Amino acid sequence: MTLRDLIETKRDGGHISAAEWRNFTRDVAAGTLPDYQIAALLMAIYFRGLDGDETVALMEGMLHSGRTLDLRHLATGRVDKHSTGGVGDKVSLVLAPLVASCGVVVPMMSGRGLGHTGGTLDKLESIPGFNTRLTLARATAQIEQLGCALIGQTGEIAPADKTLYALRDATATVEVIPLIAASIMSKKLAESLTGLVIDVKTGAGAFLSNQVDSITLAQTMIGLGARHHCPVVALLTNMDSPLGIACGNANEVEEAIDALKGGGPPDLRELTLRLGTEMLLLAHAAPDAVAARAQLEQAIDSGAALEKFRDIIDAQGGESRVCDEPELLLPQPAMRVPYLATKDGIVQRIDPRAIGKGITAMGGGRSGMTDILDPSVGLRITAKPGDAVQRGDMLATIEARDALCAAAGRAALDAALVIGDESVAPVVLVSHRITAAGVEQLA
Amino acid sequence: MTLRDLIETKRDGGHISAAEWRNFTRDVAAGTLPDYQIAALLMAIYFRGLDGDETVALMEGMLHSGRTLDLRHLATGRVDKHSTGGVGDKVSLVLAPLVASCGVVVPMMSGRGLGHTGGTLDKLESIPGFNTRLTLARATAQIEQLGCALIGQTGEIAPADKTLYALRDATATVEVIPLIAASIMSKKLAESLTGLVIDVKTGAGAFLSNQVDSITLAQTMIGLGARHHCPVVALLTNMDSPLGIACGNANEVEEAIDALKGGGPPDLRELTLRLGTEMLLLAHAAPDAVAARAQLEQAIDSGAALEKFRDIIDAQGGESRVCDEPELLLPQPAMRVPYLATKDGIVQRIDPRAIGKGITAMGGGRSGMTDILDPSVGLRITAKPGDAVQRGDMLATIEARDALCAAAGRAALDAALVIGDESVAPVVLVSHRITAAGVEQLA
Numbered sequence: 001m002t003l004r005d006l007i008e009t010k011r012d013g014g015h016i017s018a019a020e021w022r023n024f025t026r027d028v029a030a031g032t033l034p035d036y037q038i039a040a041l042l043m044a045i046y047f048r049g050l051d052g053d054e055t056v057a058l059m060e061g062m063l064h065s066g067r068t069l070d071l072r073h074l075a076t077g078r079v080d081k082h083s084t085g086g087v088g089d090k091v092s093l094v095l096a097p098l099v100a101s102c103g104v105v106v107p108m109m110s111g112r113g114l115g116h117t118g119g120t121l122d123k124l125e126s127i128p129g130f131n132t133r134l135t136l137a138r139a140t141a142q143i144e145q146l147g148c149a150l151i152g153q154t155g156e157i158a159p160a161d162k163t164l165y166a167l168r169d170a171t172a173t174v175e176v177i178p179l180i181a182a183s184i185m186s187k188k189l190a191e192s193l194t195g196l197v198i199d200v201k202t203g204a205g206a207f208l209s210n211q212v213d214s215i216t217l218a219q220t221m222i223g224l225g226a227r228h229h230c231p232v233v234a235l236l237t238n239m240d241s242p243l244g245i246a247c248g249n250a251n252e253v254e255e256a257i258d259a260l261k262g263g264g265p266p267d268l269r270e271l272t273l274r275l276g277t278e279m280l281l282l283a284h285a286a287p288d289a290v291a292a293r294a295q296l297e298q299a300i301d302s303g304a305a306l307e308k309f310r311d312i313i314d315a316q317g318g319e320s321r322v323c324d325e326p327e328l329l330l331p332q333p334a335m336r337v338p339y340l341a342t343k344d345g346i347v348q349r350i351d352p353r354a355i356g357k358g359i360t361a362m363g364g365g366r367s368g369m370t371d372i373l374d375p376s377v378g379l380r381i382t383a384k385p386g387d388a389v390q391r392g393d394m395l396a397t398i399e400a401r402d403a404l405c406a407a408a409g410r411a412a413l414d415a416a417l418v419i420g421d422e423s424v425a426p427v428v429l430v431s432h433r434i435t436a437a438g439v440e441q442l443a
Numbered sequence: 444m445t446l447r448d449l450i451e452t453k454r455d456g457g458h459i460s461a462a463e464w465r466n467f468t469r470d471v472a473a474g475t476l477p478d479y480q481i482a483a484l485l486m487a488i489y490f491r492g493l494d495g496d497e498t499v500a501l502m503e504g505m506l507h508s509g510r511t512l513d514l515r516h517l518a519t520g521r522v523d524k525h526s527t528g529g530v531g532d533k534v535s536l537v538l539a540p541l542v543a544s545c546g547v548v549v550p551m552m553s554g555r556g557l558g559h560t561g562g563t564l565d566k567l568e569s570i571p572g573f574n575t576r577l578t579l580a581r582a583t584a585q586i587e588q589l590g591c592a593l594i595g596q597t598g599e600i601a602p603a604d605k606t607l608y609a610l611r612d613a614t615a616t617v618e619v620i621p622l623i624a625a626s627i628m629s630k631k632l633a634e635s636l637t638g639l640v641i642d643v644k645t646g647a648g649a650f651l652s653n654q655v656d657s658i659t660l661a662q663t664m665i666g667l668g669a670r671h672h673c674p675v676v677a678l679l680t681n682m683d684s685p686l687g688i689a690c691g692n693a694n695e696v697e698e699a700i701d702a703l704k705g706g707g708p709p710d711l712r713e714l715t716l717r718l719g720t721e722m723l724l725l726a727h728a729a730p731d732a733v734a735a736r737a738q739l740e741q742a743i744d745s746g747a748a749l750e751k752f753r754d755i756i757d758a759q760g761g762e763s764r765v766c767d768e769p770e771l772l773l774p775q776p777a778m779r780v781p782y783l784a785t786k787d788g789i790v791q792r793i794d795p796r797a798i799g800k801g802i803t804a805m806g807g808g809r810s811g812m813t814d815i816l817d818p819s820v821g822l823r824i825t826a827k828p829g830d831a832v833q834r835g836d837m838l839a840t841i842e843a844r845d846a847l848c849a850a851a852g853r854a855a856l857d858a859a860l861v862i863g864d865e866s867v868a869p870v871v872l873v874s875h876r877i878t879a880a881g882v883e884q885l886a
Contacts, residue, residue, distance in 0.1 A: 039480065046454065047486075173483065
């Protein structure tokens with residue numbers, strides 16, 4: 001079949017064979033297909049979807065389109081965490097060194113921010129000197145030595161996914177569950193994992209705003225993992241408001257360092273421990289959830305987790321003194337402007353999408369992949385939904401490079417922060433736990 | 444709005460404003476938009492459609508993206524015919540000179556064959572020397588002198604349509620009624636017509652296989668014409684079997700010349716007269732249909748129509764002696780192989796799509812725009828649906844360049860020609876006549 005035939009088949013709701021998907025991904029990686037035909041196929045998939053076999057075939061095609069980070073010679077469990085993306089989500093920065101400090105191999109490959117969500121790589125790069133662009137050989141050596149590397153998707157890993165993702169982003173075809181699942185799993189399975197934890201964000205600021213879609217996505221990824229002997233556990237976690245206090249880049253690194261020291265916002269700490277527990281269990285590094293959590297808390301209290309982060313920063317060329325004096329070593333905003341409540345009431349909600357878009361407007365996010373970020377700007381939102389506030393109370397701090405940037409931050413807070421009279425139900429941080437065995441509702 | 448926003452809007456079933464369509468077509472013509480984004484938009488339109496205002500805006504944007512064949516200084520009526528494409532459809536070759544010989548200006552801009560349908564330009568180019576690539580200036584001069592030119596869409600006419608059409612063809616997004624209507628009308632209105640007749644083919648071999656879609660297409664074009672003071676009349680005509688006998692390129696020119704001389708297959712003559720009648724009426728060149736038909740028959744009988752064709756061929760650099768000795772001047776096949784009935788019975792149907800694809804397989808059609816045609820090959824199918832035949836009767840002649848080519852022609856006839864026991868209802872050549880006043884069922 002020609003690519004035009006594949007488009008027509010999918011357009012009409014038909015099934016594309018595994019062999020055709022294999023050829024397609026091989027040719028995508030080779031760069032021999034016209035991108036306009038790929039784009040048309042993606043839009044047809046947006047409307048028609050992919051069935052289970054097609055999703056597997058596409059994922060495997062993307063996985064095999066490039067090289068892998070081969071860690072099978074390591075005897076320890078190899079577990080990574082993936083988040084579907086939120087606002088203020090700096091969990092990876094805490095979680096990777098924390099879990100690695102418990103003896104689990106964490107080969108963490110992250111992405112950049114796009115749209116209203118931030119990206120781990122962008123945050124890490126606000127640490128002076130930190131290099132996320134390791135070769136596979138260097139990443140392997142570092143993982144052998146430290147049990148962890150924090151890197152970006154190299155051109156060698158799943159190149160077909162890289163091309164398809166860029167086209168999806170440019171053609172409004174990102175939000176397709178089988179495409180999301182296949183894209184994530186093609187990269188994660190290239191890390192030769194023995195287990196994967198997925199943080200599926202749900203709510204206003206998430207990629208998928210409803211629980212049904214989130215559960216479907218989780219189950220799709222669990223199915224893909226199962227076929228490659230990689231058990232997957234997914235937690236559905238709240239993204240109706242930003243996670244923690246800091247939203248931006250440098251300020252999120254500072255908050256992550258606080259958390260590694262045992263401080264930081266409670267929701268960030270709790271989510272990190274919940275995800276970390278699953279990772280330790282998947283790695284068979286703890287007998288049960290209680291023991292796993294105790295082990296993680298001990299690694300924070302002993303300083304082992306922070307020490308692991310310091311070693312990783314050193315190994316990747318960064319200024320590891322950032323762990324001791326973050327405010328001296330991280331880019332700082334030119335101005336900090338307090339944001340005050342204009343009336344009495346209860347914080348009804350803090351829309352994460354408006355916050356994320358505001359960060360982008362301030363220069364701290366990306367609307368296109370070639371945008372250059374200012375890591376110093378951002379928002380620190382100390383108010384939480386349900387807080388009773390009085391006119392004049394400080395709700396947030398705007399961290400800006402100039403008055404225009406501050407105005408963009410203020411506008412975002414005006415749009416995001418709603419104060420009203422209704423009482424607000426407490427946030428449920430983790431609502432579901434999904435494994436191959438089924439869906440467990442936690443709250 | 445960025446193009447990505449337009450894609451998202453259309454993907455979600457929204458409305459795109461006239462101003463956005465104007466910018467879009469301008470940028471398409473300028474070549475500044477990424478074709479993968481255009482392709483994604485086209486596929487979103489495939490699933491979501493365009494509303495009436497969007498169709499108008501897109502059509503006007505394409506029309507104004509280039510130059511026009513400005514004939515407004517001519518006092519006579521200027522009427523063209525457009526066919527949505529069929530198999531064996533050589534009507535234009537007869538109709539244009541015939542109607543022009545009755546004093547109507549016929550600025551006929553045609554296309555090439557693609558997929559299973561043939562194209563007027565390809566057929567014309569089987570006449571040695573015939574040049575279809577006239578500049579607008581030369582076409583204007585010829586029309587002023589002869590009342591007719593038979594040309595292709597130059598790069599100057601509706602360039603945005605040209606780009607969009609090529610992308611639609613490559614991305615399986617051709618069959619979208621508003622896109623078809625806007626594409627046709629942007630080119631036809633660029634001929635500064637005072638009237639347009641549309642031959643909407645319906646049935647197995649047509650672009651649109653059902654009557655409802657055909658009527659919708661006709662009404663969409665009538666609506667677009669009305670906004671530009673160009674009355675449009677559409678006839679819904681049968682394409683359940685090929686028109687006439689000859690299917691190919693050179694053999695269709697020969698059949699057209701026969702028809703200009705008063706001969707040729709009856710269905711070809713009848714359809715030509717029906718369409719010509721509408722053209723004369725739109726040009727106010729005849730008081731009523733009966734008078735119009737008589738005028739056309741007179742132009743054939745007197746030789747005026749053939750003389751007009753001869754003049755056009757001369758003016759466009761072709762060998763006009765083809766009118767006298769077509770078999771000497773047109774490319775001839777290396778071999779002619781009779782195709783015989785293998786059993787007794789009644790011809791149930793002759794699938795035009797299978798015939799069209801067979802012509803392409805023989806080398807006489809195009810699967811891609813860069814394919815080079817062999818004008819000499821084709822099929823002459825003398826059998827018609829409803830004919831009672833006996834085993835051994837000659838049903839068709841395969842005109843091939845070699846044995847392989849003949850085998851392809853035979854396979855096409857095997858697939859297309861079904862002989863059975865059922866009686867067959869007579870073919871209704873023209874089923875509906877559609878004008879701004881409404882839909883008239885003729886049979």
